Amino acid sequence: MKKYKFGLLSLLIFIFGIFISCEEAEDFTTSLATEDVLYLSGERVRLLGRILTTQAVNATDHGFYIATNESFTQPLIISLGQRTNPGRFIGEASGLQVDQRYFVKSFLALEGEMLFGNIIELNTLTPAATGLQPNNGRFGEIINILGRNFTADTRVFFGNTEGQVVGIDFESRIRVRIPVAEAPVVTIRVVSQGREMVVSEVFEYTTGTYRKISDFPGSQRFFNNVFLQSGKDFYVGLGTERGLSFNSQFWKFDVLAQQWQQVPFEGTPLRFAFNSTQYFGSGSVLLDRFPFFLVPDFWKLESDGSFTRLPDLPFVEANALAYELDGQLYVAGGENGFGRETYRYSPATGNWMRVNNTPFRVTRATISFVYEGKIYILNPETRELFAYTPSTDTWSFVTNYPGQPGGTGGFGLVVDGRAYIGMEFRSNRIWELNLSNMNWALKNDFPGIIQASNAGVFLHDGLIYFLRSADLQLQGPMEMWEFDPKGFN
Template identity: 50%
Template sequence: MDKSKIGIISLLVVILGFLSSCEEETSVTTSLITEEVIYLSGERARILGRIITTQNVEASDHGFYISENEAFSQPIIVSLGERVAPGRFIGETSGLDIQKRYFVKSFISLPEGIQFGNILEITTLSPDAFGFSPQNGPVGTTITILGKNFTSDTKVFVGDRQAQVLKIDFESSITAIVPASGTVALEEVKVVVQNQEILLEDKFEYTTGKFTQLSNFPTGLKLFDNIYFQSGEEFFAGLGANNGQSVNSQIWKYSLATKNWTQVVFPGTGLWKAFSAGSFFGGGARVISQNGQSSPSSDFWKFENNGFVKLPDLTFPATDAVSFELNGKLFVLGGASGSGTDAYRYTIATGQWQKIGNIPFSVNRTVLNFQHGNKQYLVNPVSKEIYSIDGSTETWSFFGIYPGDINSGSAFGVTLGDRVITGMANRSQEIWELNISTGIWVRKNSFPGNPIARNAATFVHDNLIYILRSGEVQVPGPMEFWVLDPFGL
């Protein structure tokens, strides 16, 4: 073939190839897809888009439009900035309204104009709250509320009072501080998400227990290891040791009517570490022990008709014993006799004493005990195990474990209905409440006074607990008198 013809043909091939490549360049298109919503909650949406092309792009911006209407008037624009490489991109927005329909589309700003992807329709989710913990505590307790689709402006209310929201994690956990209490202990907990109120099934129970200090004891007398009892609206406390140093022979009376302490005439002598229960008291020692030695007393007294009646002497030693009335009988347990496990029963109707079976552990007059129904409950000071004695069968049963401080004893135990209020052992400010029906213990507000003191006497009237406190020897000042409203705020 002629070489000149071959050259012309080659030139034509090159020209055609060049023209073909130019045509391919100008025909390259950029496609934009709004792929899917990869995360959706009550106020937040995370959306996936994709740029499809065979070469880099020169986008000055890209992202998403979100609108309440399909015309996208006044849209929320999620701007992700410049873009060169094709491929996927993710945008996120917050501040949406809960349970609302929105329209979403992707966009890319190219030199030739803005290009939009397809439109997706979404509906934001409903919030909900499942529960919270803890469900009881004092003012200022930090609670955690679990749920879903909480928004950043979610509010929490306890009763009608707004709680301080500390943080909201993952739109599913609220940490809040319980506000000041209202007029009742048990309050509804409400979560408000935008315009939707969610009332939780459980209620928050404020820790109760309101202490008020009354006038101090009128003299410098400080009672230790003393007796106390109650007759209607009159409270009696006395005997024992004055400031822990000398036997005291005086008894004082507090009248709720006059709100004054007055000394009463007691025809007997001083008794140290005597037992007292109901209107009965006795035993103990006539002098404070020296080197473990003391002179035991067999005195046995009853307070009736506004006077003290001396009963026949005890037939057994009863120093430092715990005692209580139950089922028409007086029980005197433990103390210095035997190994601290001896038990005696006095039948009030017949005036007869009888020794009964030993108790399960060693006790003395400082052991925490309380009564409910026909049972008396005693707390083992070593193990904190609680045992009850049935007033009819005189058998012992294990009840549970005491959760509070035992320390060196002297805690009070008072029963009001089906609730037992205990606490304030030596050098402890703890107060506890037991629901005797369920066996559940809860903390009460702590005693606000000086813990370096012992409970010298405890009285109950009109669901209020009156506590006479005797400061330890090194604490100056008279005995303090307090009243506790165990269910007060």
């Protein structure tokens, strides 16, 4: 029995000894790492540090040192305050000098002892201004200047006039309010921490001036009429007078003398006829809108101001779109057929032939313009601009129109490689398309009444003229307006 008790006691002492002997004195160490540079720009840096330990730390402060020298004399200190838990911490500093070498290290203040992490070397980045968005606008509007590493003190100059910086997003996009114009086209300068950057793109102030140059010498209002041009002489005629009676005559406006003169016409009065600059034809001889009673009449305005009747058309159409390319006449769409068929007339042979259909239904209300041997047409629904190349007989997409969708009845004309599109029904806007780089810019708004249609549109000497025929409920004569796309005031 004694032997048994002795054995049991020995076993307990042995087990107790094992447990006692397994206790080791704990030795905790705390390490600190300057892990990474999370963000670096011209003047800002965001740093990531980490405290590595298996126990809580009682740090009175932690953060980062930043200095221009490796010995960290006169450092900029990012102090993140007390810290008890190990793990990651992020510090951020701004106000650094651009394009400057810096050294950074993390620190941890532990009960009088200062612990430092590894040193990382970095170079702050250089600011750059790369572009404008958009590159045009008017006084008071806000545009974006794109680039990188813009500093908080960035200033923007339009020519010599400073614009108000509204904000800088992600140090890469400056929102700036356009100042008063000192010239129609100015260079944009951006200054960050004394460094001047010139944006390669120039900025264009919104231009375009309007002037009413003449009232029509009568009370007539032309609708569904045709308009033609021969040099300085603009012709408007046929169609209806307020939709109540046919207008059987033409009127000529001499833009240099600014005088109106009535011109007799011996043909049948028409409405819904097509017209290009010199040619017009077909259309309906009934006053009712429907049904059409269409005729194949075909006329040409001669350079001496007389009208020549040409052989009848091989088709009839109402409200077709017509344009002249390389001396040949094209007639497209209309409301009588399926709206896309296109005919080409060769004045040399007098022959008509079918060419490729337009990519969508067109009428004379479709905005179109001719440039460098191509016709451009605008789909009012999709706002897509298409171009027709006669040599290949193909249509191709060009660009999208930024104006309002659904607009018809506007005009399109080209002056010095820039197309001017707009003045659709109930619109006072004109857009400019730079055909060399497909850049769109809005022009100044038309100051006249918008309850009117364009009874005639003409181009002379770099200026656009349009005859406005007001809606029936409005008083007053038709007005001839002059639009100078480059006008600046």
